[in-house]
Amino acid sequence: MVTRQLPKPAELLELLQFKKPEFDGRKRRLAAALTIDDLRSIAKRRTPKAAFDYTDGGAEGELSLTRARQAFQDVEFHPGILKPAPDVDTRVDILGGPSALPFGIAPTGFTRLMQTEGEVAGAGAAAAAGIPFTLSTLGTTSIEGVRDVTRREPQGPVPGRNWFQLYVMRDREISYELTRRAAAAGFDTLHFTVDTPVAGARLRDKRNGFSIPPQLTLGTIINAIPRPWWWFDFLTTPKLEFASLSSTGGTVGELLDAAMDPTISYDDLAVIRDLWPGKIVIKGVQNVEDSLRLRDAGVDGIVLSNHGGRQLDRAPIPFHLLPDVRKAVGDDFTVMIDTGIMNGADIVASVALGADFTLIGRAYLYGLMAGGRAGVNRTIEILRGEIERTMRLLGVSTLAELEPKHVTQLARLAPIPR
Template sequence: MKRQLPNPSELLDLMQFKRPEFDGKKRRLDSALTINDLRTIAKRRTPKAAFDYTDGAAEGELSLARARQAFEDVEFHPGILKPAANVDTSVQVLGGSSALPFGIAPTGFTRLMQTEGETAGAGAAGAAGIPFTLSTLGTTSIEDVKAANPHGRNWFQLYVMKDREISYGLVRRAAEAGFDTLQFTVDTPVAGARLRDKRNGFSIPPQLTLGTIVNAIPRPWWWVDFLTTPKLEFASLSTTGGTVGELLDAAMDPTISYEDLKVIREMWPGKLVVKGVQTVEDAAKLIDLGVDGIILSNHGGRQLDRAPIPFHLLPQVVREVGSDATVMVDTGIMNGADIVASIALGAKFTLIGRAYLYGLMAGGRAGVDRTIAILRDEIERTMKLLGVASIAELEPAHVTQLQRLAPLEHGAAARARAGA
């Protein structure tokens, strides 16, 4: 091998120095390549009680862990020699379009996580061309969300409260503001036992203890934002004192029934979906009643621990209600591949909650934009690797669900045997 002295011009071609980024937020967010990266940044920047409210689930957090494991236990089956240089990620859902097969799920107390709150989520969703959902327990008003996303799709999530008139008033306000879809939530008759929140003494407004003060010392930016921005206000609660569980128990009503669904259906002029469906039987009954869609969800594992895994339930529900029914899914989505797998197995749409909040806590509106960009890249890359050029081409043959938890006997079968 003949050797020579390095040519300086060739060295310059080989070694391109990266221009330094002086914007700390941009540098921080650019370093996040996955939703888990955003979660790590969020945990570093957010006080423990607020972070744990987002990150945690009910009791032993088994439902959440199982939901995430279910997505990890996916095997894809790519097709070869199927050109997909450009992919179309857009979908039609509930009478309108979405540039991506996911939207932002409703989240409560959002401005406590980061002060831009729902305004950041709605603005980012509008810019990306995807729907944004405001929670009944949101910290930004219906009208302000509309102002933040004036031309995009805004959805509203409804809790039916003990005082029905509060709920009815919210329905009217959402309709007047031009929200096009209502999510009637059925999985929260009472608050789940969110033990992280109880151990942290998490309350609205935050209660200062020695522990919270010590935890806040390395996070002064959060407290500066919290103390120098408008007071937390909730769309439907007349009081904001007490623990999260106490607030939820005051607002929720374990007596809600199909009669309440009928009343809301008559009031609401847009699309109506039921959120929190967890059995095949309930899914079939709701579709037969003519609701516009259902969301398979166990509330992110935050209500009944050991509840069914929505992603596992998905193929059974689609087989029962038909492929034309609008079946959506949430809980546990942390990667664009999770979304692709859900669509392949029959979901018409998916919703992200924690993934959105991790981005919000990591960097406000820019962090939500980064969440959407990460998921978009993962969806596009997964589709290209599968040899799929559009969402419509995804089908069950692309996915195998590898099951770790095989039931000895399904609940319905057990009930039938007991009645025999």
């Protein structure tokens, strides 16, 4: 029999601890976001459909994006036991410099469309965290603007670094001038992008009538009614434009068409290589043969990527490709990976299977849409926590200890033998 008694007032006070209310709506919603998917849900509520779908969507049936994310979910970890890892070191040296974490921010176009702070928020958060930030050719903050943001930001655990993503445009002189400007601004790595000879068929954008700047229709007005904050920011901040290309003239459509060129070749790579004084990596590699050829051509590294599932639908899954590429090119060649990363465990699995570094695109943009600079900080904070926790649970203290033995890629999609 349990003895019953009246509760003592002092004991009740110990049990009834009321949480201090947070009156700042942004802080409250970001604190409630425990995963990148939580940030995505907040972003969807706060962003007009056309802008959100531009970020969230992929090409055609979006199979490449779905499969890339599924590949990371289809991972089995193999932890070691009785291997204490109370302190973990997430630092990595990549392309001649340090990064406090094994990921950086990928290049994204039209970024201020998602939230008005755009690349300023991304570059600032990256510098504060000590990770690289990559500016897109189609960015909405200039090369020099991103440089200035990084210089102003109090430095994180390691110095902030800027990388530049280059499209080789039909008018080659535009690309050459962007290359020179990025070098002059102190960007240390160039991402030469090769997976966009033509634009992918992004059907969500077509259905939404997506354009830059946004065009008002009855549908966009109805969609905007519950999101007045986005329109207030959009209408009371500087004009949305391609900042690094603003001097080239032409309509947005003409600039996009100029950015895609099916004639780019190894000859163009040679010219850019001569112009660029820093490290150069090729972004958009999707098979072993090209990886080997690029290594032999003398580039500094590659990014296994299908452009976030936004170009060729049904393209190879970068995470599935990673082990074969690493085995083929050897341990001394830099291999990075993007597409589908939504969790710090995805990053840990990539490093274990041979990636030197990873890049996040949508995960960063979900944070941006959810809360501007503070939202990007939250993205980095969530991923950092997931990386550290996964490493501890695996029993490893440093990234160098991660090996293929820690990960099994489960086969959901397997080739039919021929």
